[in-house]
Amino acid sequence: MDLVLNYADSSVLTPYVYPATWPEEDPFRQLITLFIVTNLGGLVIYFLFDTLSYYFIFDHSLKKHPQFLENQVAREIKYSMKSLPLISVPTVAIFFAEVRGYSRLYDNIEDSPYGWFGVIFSMLSFLFFTDMCIYWIHRFLHHKLVYKHLHKPHHTWKVPTPFASHAFHPLDGFLQSVPYHIYPFLFPLHKVTYLGLYIFVNIWTVSIHDGNYRVPGALKEIINGAAHHTDHHLYFDYNYGQYFTLWDKIGGSFKNPSAFEGTGPHDCVKKLKESESSNMGNGCGHEKVQNGDSLKNK
Ligand SMILES: [Zn+2]
Numbered sequence: 304m305d306l307v308l309n310y311a312d313s314s315v316l317t318p319y320v321y322p323a324t325w326p327e328e329d330p331f332r333q334l335i336t337l338f339i340v341t342n343l344g345g346l347v348i349y350f351l352f353d354t355l356s357y358y359f360i361f362d363h364s365l366k367k368h369p370q371f372l373e374n375q376v377a378r379e380i381k382y383s384m385k386s387l388p389l390i391s392v393p394t395v396a397i398f399f400a401e402v403r404g405y406s407r408l409y410d411n412i413e414d415s416p417y418g419w420f421g422v423i424f425s426m427l428s429f430l431f432f433t434d435m436c437i438y439w440i441h442r443f444l445h446h447k448l449v450y451k452h453l454h455k456p457h458h459t460w461k462v463p464t465p466f467a468s469h470a471f472h473p474l475d476g477f478l479q480s481v482p483y484h485i486y487p488f489l490f491p492l493h494k495v496t497y498l499g500l501y502i503f504v505n506i507w508t509v510s511i512h513d514g515n516y517r518v519p520g521a522l523k524e525i526i527n528g529a530a531h532h533t534d535h536h537l538y539f540d541y542n543y544g545q546y547f548t549l550w551d552k553i554g555g556s557f558k559n560p561s562a563f564e565g566t567g568p569h570d571c572v573k574k575l576k577e578s579e580s581s582n583m584g585n586g587c588g589h590e591k592v593q594n595g596d597s598l599k600n601k
């Protein structure tokens with residue numbers, strides 16, 4: 304984060320905003336700047352990637368799904384807008400510790416103990432470490448004593464759109480991002496690589512809510528995509544993972560996505576259309592019964 308902070312200071316804040324007498328390394332000034340930068344960055348990432356995904360990837364026929372809520376997109380955006388500033392408060396505290404030099408982030412590839420190999424290895428280890436932590440944090444959030452207080456709002460959206468990607472209770476959103484923040488305090492990581500990974504994980508979070516259930520054949524068993532995560536929104540107790548199916552398979556919570564079995568949300572919408580034209584029930588009976596059971600318990 305100090306790369307972003309230095310850039311903001313040198314290009315805008317020092318020459319145009321803060322008084323010349325206020326040193327760049329003053330902790331209070333750094334906290335204010337980090338708060339502004341984190342919120343602006345969050346808004347840019349949210350609206351840029353979610354809007355692109357909503358208009359170019361999201362299949363708008365899903366809005367006809369019986370569990371798609373009225374004004375859902377506006378509600379997802381409104382909930383995210385209320386949560387993002389609150390999520391940013393503890394996030395800024397961690398960024399501040401990082402800027403003050405308490406993390407193991409390093410500037411140059413030469414500082415890596417194993418050169419380029421170390422940098423590439425750290426990318427993989429970041430993904431596997433955060434995937435494992437998010438899996439267990441997410442399972443904890445589904446514990447019956449915790450769920451209704453923190454995680455339930457994110458499950459308001461049964462058939463999510465990309466705008467649900469950051470629509471969390473603030474504490475839920477922060478807890479699920481903790482693994483990204485603690486990794487560079489535990490393990491050495493290249494600063495630019497960390498920035499890239501941080502943007503990547505935000506885009507990934509959008510992508511698992513984008514309603515595009517296609518995954519290349521060989522990766523279907525390995526990657527936790529939108530098909531897996533939509534089933535998590537619909538059926539609750541399956542597919543808690545973030546990028547991989549690994550921990551769901553270890554933890555016994557893996558469910559082959561309904562979209563891969565011809566009973567997913569798109570199939571439901573298709574059947575609904577057919578049954579409307581032939582007047583034969585709603586065509587989503589199977590899905591509604593399962594979902595009804597789950598909803599009762601939640
Ligand atoms: Zn969940």
Ligand SMILES: [Zn+2]
Nearest residue numbers: 457463512532
């Ligand atoms: Zn979700």
